[in-house]
Amino acid sequence: MTAYRRLRIPGGTYYFTVRLARRGGTELTDHVDLLRAAYGITCRERPFRTRAIVVLPDHLHAIWTLPPGDADFSTRWRLIKTRFTRGLGWKAPRGASQAHKGDCGLWQRRFWEHAIRDGADLRLHMDKCRDDPVRHGLVARARDWPLSSVHRVRRADPVG
Numbered sequence: 009m010t011a012y013r014r015l016r017i018p019g020g021t022y023y024f025t026v027r028l029a030r031r032g033g034t035e036l037t038d039h040v041d042l043l044r045a046a047y048g049i050t051c052r053e054r055p056f057r058t059r060a061i062v063v064l065p066d067h068l069h070a071i072w073t074l075p076p077g078d079a080d081f082s083t084r085w086r087l088i089k090t091r092f093t094r095g096l097g098w099k100a101p102r103g104a105s106q107a108h109k110g111d112c113g114l115w116q117r118r119f120w121e122h123a124i125r126d127g128a129d130l131r132l133h134m135d136k137c138r139d140d141p142v143r144h145g146l147v148a149r150a151r152d153w154p155l156s157s158v159h160r161v162r163r164a165d166p167v168g
Contacts, residue, residue: 014082019079022122036065046092071133
């Protein structure tokens with residue numbers, strides 16, 4: 009079994025990639041209002057600052073800054089995923105391992121995170137959020153993707 013080691017920096021800023029289990033799924037964009045609700049409730053219960061977020065059909069990227077003294081991003085993602093899944097009423101075929109672990113089959117079990125080191129690293133990951141819809145062929149210009157906060161964030165909160 010793989011032992012996942014996460015760098016936990018209280019009050020840190022992190023870049024995340026969270027994926028659906030099924031590549032090519034569209035649940036995130038098809039039900040974006042439900043995702044927004046799950047995200048908002050979690051943010052109110054366990055505050056964090058969203059520096060950027062982009063939602064694509066089968067995955068999302070987000071950059072968060074956690075409150076001072078707090079490094080628990082895992083619980084926040086668990087709550088967002090659980091609320092979204094329950095809101096959908098998702099029922100999918102599961103293997104014995106998924107059932108044993110309480111996995112619903114909608115999301116990949118893990119998520120990827122990267123601790124942001126400095127202003128240049130933050131700019132790089134903001135650009136990744138901005139450009140991902142173009143990279144996946146969803147739009148020709150990044151500013152045309154409606155499910156991205158990067159354009160608003162860049163104007164209101166320039167980095168560096």
